[in-house]
Amino acid sequence: MTPALPEPLERLSRAIDGRSTWRLFLVTFVVMNIARYLIMPWVSAQLGATGWPKPLDLSFAYSPEDAFARVAAYGEIGRARFPIFSFTGDLVYPVAYTACFAALLSLLARPLVGTWALAMKLNLLPVAVFMLDIFENLSIAVMMHIYPATPLALGLAASIFTTGKWLFAGLAISSALVLGARRLMQAARH
DSSP states (O other), X not given: OOOOOOHHHXXXXXXXXXXXXXXXXXXXXXXXXXXXXXXXXXHHHHTTOTTOOOOGGGSSOXXXXXXXXXXXXXXXXXXXXXXXXXXXXXXXXXXXXXXXXXXXXXXXXXXXXXXXXXXXXXXXXXHHHHHHHHHHHHHHHHHHHHTTOOXXXXXXXXXXXXXXXXXXXXXXXXXXXXXXXXXXXXXXXX
């Protein structure tokens, strides 16, 4: 028997599943890639992001000291512009990947419900990635805003959000691969 989640999470999982279609998956897949490969680079170029250090959110983990060293390397103009990027160009992408992967996980899990009830709850993994990504962006934006102050707790929180985001992203992608493989095995038996 699959353990129950708190009721709000159960409702959210059912709502995601109820709205998940292959069309939604395809549309959000296209939007996700437009955001990643067109919008984000365009916004970066508009903000003069060339020459910025490697973004913290692309690292798996970092120390608070490393975080603030990278914040310093952005320079005054970069620190002023980075939050604009975080809440424009880098906002469409998380919304799109959340909808895309939540729909995909729901669609792949539906035929497995009778044999593997946990599968239907996996559609919440992208929601966890989204929440961690937003908290990460907020933390980094605050770090940019308050620099030269370097509170250790804020640098640590940003790193925890970043690492958590990547761990949950890995779980979501792995879950999609496992569900897809199970679907293929089921199809091969019939």
